[in-house]
Amino acid sequence: MNINEYVIEKASIAKAAARKMAIIDTLTKNKSLIAMADALLQNTDVILKANEVDMENGRKKGLSPSLLDRLLLDTKRVEAMANGLKEVAALDDPIGEVIRMWKRPNNLKVGQIRVPLGVIGIIYEARPNVTVDAAALCIKSGNSVILRGGSEAINSNLAITKIISEAAESAGLPKGTINLIENTDREAVNVLMKLNEYIDVLIPRGGAGLINTVVKNATVPVIETGVGICHIYVDDSADLINAIDIIVNAKTQRPAVCNAMETLLVNKNIAKEFLPKLSKKLLSLNVELRGCPIVQSIIKDAKPATEQDWATEYLDLILSIKVVDSLDEALDHIYKYGTKHSEAILTNNYSNSQRFLNEVDAAAVYVNASTRFTDGGALGFGAEIGISTQKLHARGPMGLKELTSSKYIIYGEGQIRE
Amino acid sequence: MNINEYVIEKASIAKAAARKMAIIDTLTKNKSLIAMADALLQNTDVILKANEVDMENGRKKGLSPSLLDRLLLDTKRVEAMANGLKEVAALDDPIGEVIRMWKRPNNLKVGQIRVPLGVIGIIYEARPNVTVDAAALCIKSGNSVILRGGSEAINSNLAITKIISEAAESAGLPKGTINLIENTDREAVNVLMKLNEYIDVLIPRGGAGLINTVVKNATVPVIETGVGICHIYVDDSADLINAIDIIVNAKTQRPAVCNAMETLLVNKNIAKEFLPKLSKKLLSLNVELRGCPIVQSIIKDAKPATEQDWATEYLDLILSIKVVDSLDEALDHIYKYGTKHSEAILTNNYSNSQRFLNEVDAAAVYVNASTRFTDGGALGFGAEIGISTQKLHARGPMGLKELTSSKYIIYGEGQIRE
Numbered sequence: 048m049n050i051n052e053y054v055i056e057k058a059s060i061a062k063a064a065a066r067k068m069a070i071i072d073t074l075t076k077n078k079s080l081i082a083m084a085d086a087l088l089q090n091t092d093v094i095l096k097a098n099e100v101d102m103e104n105g106r107k108k109g110l111s112p113s114l115l116d117r118l119l120l121d122t123k124r125v126e127a128m129a130n131g132l133k134e135v136a137a138l139d140d141p142i143g144e145v146i147r148m149w150k151r152p153n154n155l156k157v158g159q160i161r162v163p164l165g166v167i168g169i170i171y172e173a174r175p176n177v178t179v180d181a182a183a184l185c186i187k188s189g190n191s192v193i194l195r196g197g198s199e200a201i202n203s204n205l206a207i208t209k210i211i212s213e214a215a216e217s218a219g220l221p222k223g224t225i226n227l228i229e230n231t232d233r234e235a236v237n238v239l240m241k242l243n244e245y246i247d248v249l250i251p252r253g254g255a256g257l258i259n260t261v262v263k264n265a266t267v268p269v270i271e272t273g274v275g276i277c278h279i280y281v282d283d284s285a286d287l288i289n290a291i292d293i294i295v296n297a298k299t300q301r302p303a304v305c306n307a308m309e310t311l312l313v314n315k316n317i318a319k320e321f322l323p324k325l326s327k328k329l330l331s332l333n334v335e336l337r338g339c340p341i342v343q344s345i346i347k348d349a350k351p352a353t354e355q356d357w358a359t360e361y362l363d364l365i366l367s368i369k370v371v372d373s374l375d376e377a378l379d380h381i382y383k384y385g386t387k388h389s390e391a392i393l394t395n396n397y398s399n400s401q402r403f404l405n406e407v408d409a410a411a412v413y414v415n416a417s418t419r420f421t422d423g424g425a426l427g428f429g430a431e432i433g434i435s436t437q438k439l440h441a442r443g444p445m446g447l448k449e450l451t452s453s454k455y456i457i458y459g460e461g462q463i464r465e
Numbered sequence: 466m467n468i469n470e471y472v473i474e475k476a477s478i479a480k481a482a483a484r485k486m487a488i489i490d491t492l493t494k495n496k497s498l499i500a501m502a503d504a505l506l507q508n509t510d511v512i513l514k515a516n517e518v519d520m521e522n523g524r525k526k527g528l529s530p531s532l533l534d535r536l537l538l539d540t541k542r543v544e545a546m547a548n549g550l551k552e553v554a555a556l557d558d559p560i561g562e563v564i565r566m567w568k569r570p571n572n573l574k575v576g577q578i579r580v581p582l583g584v585i586g587i588i589y590e591a592r593p594n595v596t597v598d599a600a601a602l603c604i605k606s607g608n609s610v611i612l613r614g615g616s617e618a619i620n621s622n623l624a625i626t627k628i629i630s631e632a633a634e635s636a637g638l639p640k641g642t643i644n645l646i647e648n649t650d651r652e653a654v655n656v657l658m659k660l661n662e663y664i665d666v667l668i669p670r671g672g673a674g675l676i677n678t679v680v681k682n683a684t685v686p687v688i689e690t691g692v693g694i695c696h697i698y699v700d701d702s703a704d705l706i707n708a709i710d711i712i713v714n715a716k717t718q719r720p721a722v723c724n725a726m727e728t729l730l731v732n733k734n735i736a737k738e739f740l741p742k743l744s745k746k747l748l749s750l751n752v753e754l755r756g757c758p759i760v761q762s763i764i765k766d767a768k769p770a771t772e773q774d775w776a777t778e779y780l781d782l783i784l785s786i787k788v789v790d791s792l793d794e795a796l797d798h799i800y801k802y803g804t805k806h807s808e809a810i811l812t813n814n815y816s817n818s819q820r821f822l823n824e825v826d827a828a829a830v831y832v833n834a835s836t837r838f839t840d841g842g843a844l845g846f847g848a849e850i851g852i853s854t855q856k857l858h859a860r861g862p863m864g865l866k867e868l869t870s871s872k873y874i875i876y877g878e879g880q881i882r883e
Contacts, residue, residue: 066800070823149845155834157844162826164856243680247856262661266681268857289879296881382484404874405488408580416573416877425882426575426873427567438582438665438870439686440858452856455844456822459834461707463714464843 050230054238057193057226058166058245064191064223065165071220073140076187079218080136084129086214087179087207091125097206098175105199110173113303117174118199128179128207131430135183138429141447142189156458161451163189165247168239169432170195170261172253175203181252182211182225184432188450191224193246195239197253198231205229240265247452248440252433255360270441270449272433275305275388276360277418280377280403282394283316289415290393291325296417297391299332303362305434306389306411306421310357311368312377315341318370322346334364341370357384374399378406385409388436389418410436410443468648472656475611475644476584476663482609482641483583489638491558494605497636502550504632505597505625509543515624516593523617528591531721535592536617546597546625549848553601556847559865560607574876579869581607583665586657587850588613588679590671593621599670600629600643602850606868609642611664613657615671616649623647658683665870668863670851673778688859688867690851693723693806694778695836698795698821700812701734707833708811709743714835715809717750721780723852724807724829724839728775729786730795733759736788740764752782759788775802792817796824803827806854807836828854828861 048056087094098120105115141161148158167190169181178194185192196204208227216222228235240249240261249269251261258273279297281290297308313321318341326336326346336342337356338349349368356367357380371377374392381390391413392403400414411421421444423431428446435441441449466474505512516538523533559579566576585608587599596612603610614622626645634640646653658667658679667687669679676691697715699708715726731739736759744754744764754760755774756767767786774785775798789795792810799808809831810821818832829839839862841849846864853859859867 066826069826151843151845155838165826263684268686268855270857286879292881293879300882408484408487408583409872411873411875413875414877416875416880417882419882420573420875420880421873425569427569437686439688442870443873452860454827455829455839455861457829457831457834457838459832461704461711462834462838463710464718464835464837 050232050234051238053230054228054235055242055245057228058239058242060223061166061191061193061226062245064221065163067221068186068189068191068224069163069165071189073142075219076140076189077136079215079220080132080183080186082214082218083183083211084132086210087125087129087132090210091122093210094125094203094206095120095122097202100202101200110199114173114199118203120175120203124176128176131176131180132183135187135430138187138447140187141451146453153462154460155462158456159453160456161448162454164450164452166191166193166245167450168193168195168246168249168267170236170239170249170251170253170257172197172257173199175200175207177252178204178207178227179211180430181432184430184447184450186215186220186224188447190450191221191226193226193228193239195228195236201229201231237264240267243267250433270433270435270445271437273305273436274360274386275307275434275436276309276358276384276386277306277389277391278310278312278381278385279308279391279393279418280312280371280374280381281314281317281321282374282392282396282399283314284396284399285317285393286395287317287321287324290321291328293391293393293415293417294325295328295332297419298329298334298366299364300417300419302364305360306418307362308418309359309361309367310384311366312371312380313368315370315372318342319345322368329366332364334366336366336368338368339370342368360386374402378403381407386436388434389413389421391416391418410434468650468652469656471648472646472653473660473663475646476657476660478641479584479609479611479644480663482639483581485639486604486607486609486642487581487583489607491560493637494558494607495554497633497638498550498554498601498604500632500636501601501629502547504628505543505547505550508628509540511628512543512621512624513538513540515620518620519618528617532591532617536621538593538621542594546594549594549598550601553605553848556605556865558605559869564871571880572878573880576874577871578874579866580872582868582870584609584611584663585868586611586613586664586667586685588654588657588667588669588671588675590615590675591617593618593625595670596622596625596645597629598848599850600626602848602865602868604633604638604642606865608868609639609644611644611646611657613646613654619647619649655682658685661685668851688851688853688863689855691723691854692778692804693725693854694727694776694802694804695724695807695809696728696730696799696803697726697809697811697836698730698789698792698799699732699735699739700792700810700814700817701732702814702817703735703811704813705735705739705742708739709746711809711811711833711835712743713746713750715837716747716752716784717782718835718837720782723778724836725780726836727777727779727785728802729784730789730798731786733788733790736760737763740786747784750782752784754784754786756786757788760786778804792820796821799825804854806852807831807839809834809836828852
C-alpha cells in the first residue's frame with residue numbers, strides 16, 4: 048500500500064466512525080473519556096518507555112533543549128494528560144443544543160441544531176500531549192479525529208493512541224474514532240490536505256511554517272491558529288503603576304506563547320515619566336529592549352528597533368517599544384503590524400477605551416488587562432484546541448462549540464412552496 | 466499595470482474601505498442602500514442600454530436561451546433589484562450585537578461581539594442581479610466587497626457598479642466599498658484567490674465547475690455553495706395523497722434550483738400502491754422518470770436508472786426513483802449519494818421521523834414538507850447570499866449573520882495572569 052492509499056484508508060475509517068459518532072449519546076462519550084484517562088495512568092510505564100526512545104533519537108538528532116522539553120513525558124505529564132481527559136468529560140456536551148427555533152407563517156417549525164463537524168484533522172509538531180488533548184475535544188464534540196504528529200514524537204504518539212483507542216472502543220465509541228497517521232513522511236500530510244471527501248476541517252497546531260504550509264496547500268477547509276504580534280498601548284491617562292504590572296505580566300509571565308505582548312506603544316505625553324520606571328523593572332527581569340529613536344533617547348539600554356522588529360513575534364524576552372503621538376497613531380500601528388490576535392489599551396479615558404474596543408480588529412481586545420488572558424481556560428471555555436486568528440467559523444480560543452457545525456431541522460405538516 | 470498589480474490594487478482599496486466600514490453606523494448604511502435603489506431606478510435606461518450590448522454579444526457567441534434569460538435585464542428586473550436593496554435596508558443590522566457576555570472569577574468582563582468579516586470576494590457567472598444583491602448584503606453586514614462577474618455580463622456589471630458605487634459614496638459610505646474586477650480574464654480570478662492578506666472570504670456562486678475551481682485553488686478561505694442532490698424518502702406510514710403534492714412541488718415547482726428534489730426513495734411496502742398514482746401525475750407534468758428494476762416493473766414509462774443517475778443533480782424535469790426495503794436503506798442511500806443539502810422524509814411514524822432528523826447529515830432535514838423551503842427567504846432570514854453546503858462557518862442559507870465574524874472585548878481593571 049502506498050502513502051496515498053494508506054492515508055485514504057485511514058480517512059475512510061475516520062469518516063465511517065464520524066457517522067456513528069454523530070448520534071452517540073453523551074454518557075458513552077464521557078465514560079470513554081474517563082476510560083481513556085484510566086488507561087493512560089495504568090500504562091504510564093509503556094508511554095514513558097516509548098517516549099524515552101523519542102528522547103534518545105531527539106538527542107542524537109541534536110534537537111534544541113526547548114524542543115526536547117516539549118517532547119519529554121514524565122509521570123506528572125502523563126497525569127496531567129489524564130486529568131485533561133477527565134476535565135473534558137466534565138464539560139457540557141455541545142451536541143444537540145437547539146441554537147434557535149421559530150415558526151414560519153405557513154406553520155413550518157424550523158430549528159437550528161448543533162451537530163458535529165464530522166472528521167477533524169489535526170496536524171501538529173513535537174508535543175505528544177496534543178495527541179490526547181485533541182482527541183478528547185474532538186470526541187466530546189462528537190467528531191472523529193485524524194492525528195498527524197511530528198516525526199520526533201512518533202513512538203510516544205503510537206503508544207498513546209494505541210492505549211486511548213483501545214480504551215475508547217471498549218467503553219463504546221466506534222472503532223476508528225481516533226486515528227494516527229503512522230507514516231511521518233511529509234507526503235502523508237500532502238495527501239491529507241486534499242481529502243475534501245473525507246475530512247471536514249484541518250487544524251494545524253505549531254509554528255508559523257507549519258501553519259503557512261497547510262493554509263497554502265490544503266483544499267480541505269482550514270482553521271488557522273497562531274501567530275500573535277500582540278500590542279499594549281499606554282494612553283496618557285493610564286494608571287502608570289498598574290500599567291507596569293500589566294506590561295510585565297504580558298511580556299514575562301510566559302514569553303513563548305502567542306498571547307504574550309511583543310510591542311509596547313507609549314503615548315508621548317507620558318513617555319519621559321513612564322519609560323524609565325518601566326525599563327528599570329523590565330531590565331531587571333532580563334528583557335531585552337528595542338526602541339524607536341525617542342525611546343532610545345529616554346532608555347539608554349534600548350537597542351534600535353528596526354522595521355523588522357515591529358513585524359516580529361519574538362516569543363522571547365525581547366520587547367520593541369515605540370512612542371506614539373496619539374491614539375490614532377497607535378491604532379494605525381496596530382492595523383499595520385498586528386496579527387489580529389490580542390491587543391490592549393491601558394487608559395482611564397472613556398472615549399479612548401471605547402474607540403480602541405470598536406476600532407481594533409482582533410480576536411481579543413482588552414481595556415486595562417494583560418493580553419495573556421486570551422485562552423480557552425482563562426476566558427472560561429474549559430478547554431481549547433487552539434486560538435483562531437482567522438475570521439471565518441471561529442475567532443479566538445476554540446473550545447468545544449467551535450468544533451461543531453449546525454443543521455436546520457424542519458417539522459412540517461404537508462407544506463409545499465407556492 | 467499587469468493583471469496581478471491591477472487585482473492587488475483593487476483589493477487594497479477594498480481593504481482600506483473595510484476598515485472604515487467596520488465602524489460605520491447603521492443609519493448611514495441604510496441611507497446608502499436606499500440611495501443605491503433610487504439611483505438604479507433613475508438610471509434604468511443606462512443599465513438597459515449596457516445590458517443590450519451584453520445580450521447582443523451573447524447572441525453572437527451563441528449562448529443558450531437559458532443563459533441569455535439569466536443575462537437579460539428589463540424594467541421589471543431593474544425594479545426588482547431596487548426593491549431588493551430596500552428590503553436589505555429594512556433588515557436588522559447584525560453588527561454590534563452582543564452575542565454573549567459574562568464575568569470571570571477575577572472580575573474580567575468578557576463580551577463576544579458581532580463584527581464584519583472585512584473584505585468579501587464574490588465570484589459569479591452571468592446574472593447581473595447578483596452584482597446588486599451581493600453588494601447590498603455585504604454593505605449591510607459592514608463589509609466591503611470585491612465583485613467578479615462573468616465576462617458575458619461585463620457591460621451590465623460596469624454600468625450597475627458605477628451607478629451604485631457613486632450613490633453609496635454620496636450617501637456616506639467609504640470610497641472603495643463596492644469594487645468590480647473589470648478584467649474578465651481568468652487570470653484575474655487566479656490572482657484574487659490567493660490574496661489572503663487582503664480578502665477574508667471568497668464566496669463562489671454558480672455552477673459546479675466554478676465552485677470546484679475556487680475550492681481547489683483558493684488559499685483565501687472559501688464558503689462553498691451549491692450542489693444539491695436532494696432526496697425525499699416516502700415511508701410506508703406516509704399520507705400518500707399529501708406525499709404526491711410534496712413530491713410534485715419539490716420536483717417541478719422550480720426544477721433548476723439546488724433545493725429541488727432529484728431522487729425519490731419509496732418504501733417497498735407502498736410502492737405498488739403509490740407509484741402508479743404518482744407517476745401518472747408526474748408524467749402529466751412532463752417529468753422524465755428513471756427507476757430501479759422494481760420501479761420499472763411498476764411504471765412502464767420509467768427508463769432504467771444507472772449508477773450515474775443516483776449521483777446526478779439534474780436541475781431539470783427528470784426524477785430518479787428507487788424502491789428501498791427500509792428506512793435504513795434510505796439513510797444509507799442518502800449517506801452515499803447525498804450532497805448534504807436538503808433531505809426529506811414523508812412519514813407518520815414518530816420514531817422514523819426522529820431517526821431521519823437525527824441521522825441525516827445535511828444543511829436542512831425535513832419531515833413532511835417540500836425540500837424547496839431551503840432558502841433565506843423561505844426560512845425567514847430576509848435575504849441570502851447563497852446556500853452553504855459545507856460545515857465550517859455557515860451551513861444552509863446564508864443571510865446577514867453568516868457574513869459576520871465576532872471578537873471578544875474584555876473590560877479589565879488591572880487584571881494580570883497568575
